[in-house]
Amino acid sequence: MPSNVDQRYIDAEKHYYEATTNEEKLKTLQEMLSAAPSHKGAEVMKVNIKERISKFKALIAAEKKRRKGGYSIAVKKMGFQIVLIGFPNSGKSTFLKKMTNADPAIAAYPFTTQKPEVGMLDYDGAQLQLVEVPALVEGAADKQAELMSIVLNSDGIIMIAENEDQETTLKNELKEFGVPQRLMVILKGQEVRKQDIFNFFGLIRVYTKEPGDDPIMDKPIVMRYGSTLLDAAREIHKDFAKKFKFAKVWGSSKFPGQRVEKLYILQDKDVIELHAER
């Protein structure tokens, strides 16, 4: 430490080391900079502080963008969206092709997939959206923020790994980027059934019917376990949720066609008949 710093600088530095958030770090660094001595010998010290200020500004900006989900190449959601991630050649495209209607290029050389590839997975009429994210590498949280933001915007993640090393590395990247979603890890070549995916992500299928009609059994709504009738109404139509009054439920209800309220929790294979205000 340069010898002639004053008490204000010493206090600011102490606060900097005590700070726990990026915002506090930035604020205390700015205080340090303004309290730093003005003579020539303190130049290096100031450069160092300025570099740290830039770093914390960048971290705060990345955090804000992340919260807004505001990166440019997000993939438009079609229902529940699961991203496929992995190192180059881990078998993501092969998995996508097997599970969905997509027809991505598959090759033995790395980085075959340059932009997100999207496919719909059909499980007896229940649909999930699978998105293959171009290959991630070590350091992805810093170097591949755009791709990581696609991951962050998803509803769930499937990682395909060739070994434990790859799994650990990518798990660390997810952690560093602050990705909280549920993560299913599969090994290259491992057999996975569609049902396993539904179970892993805790998904249920809910069928709808119109009053007096049979239920529509070929197109269920796919939702997270724990979802309510109101959630189902939102899935059907945003406006409908506002007008929605009550529903009749077949399946999990005490008796078939029982009238239940908005916050009733649905179960797999329930049939619902929604009634709106007239």
Ligand SMILES: Nc1nc2c(ncn2[C@@H]2O[C@H](COP(=O)(O)OP(=O)(O)O)[C@@H](O)[C@H]2O)c(=O)[nH]1
């Ligand atoms: N033996 C075996 N080879 C696979 C499997 N999945 C992918 N491959 C091969 O691994 C290479 C890379 O596959 P690809 O699906 O393009 O991987 P991506 O880069 O992760 O999309 C290709 O030569 C595939 O044929 C698998 O489950 N078993």
Ligand SMILES: [Mg+2]
């Ligand atoms: Mg690929």
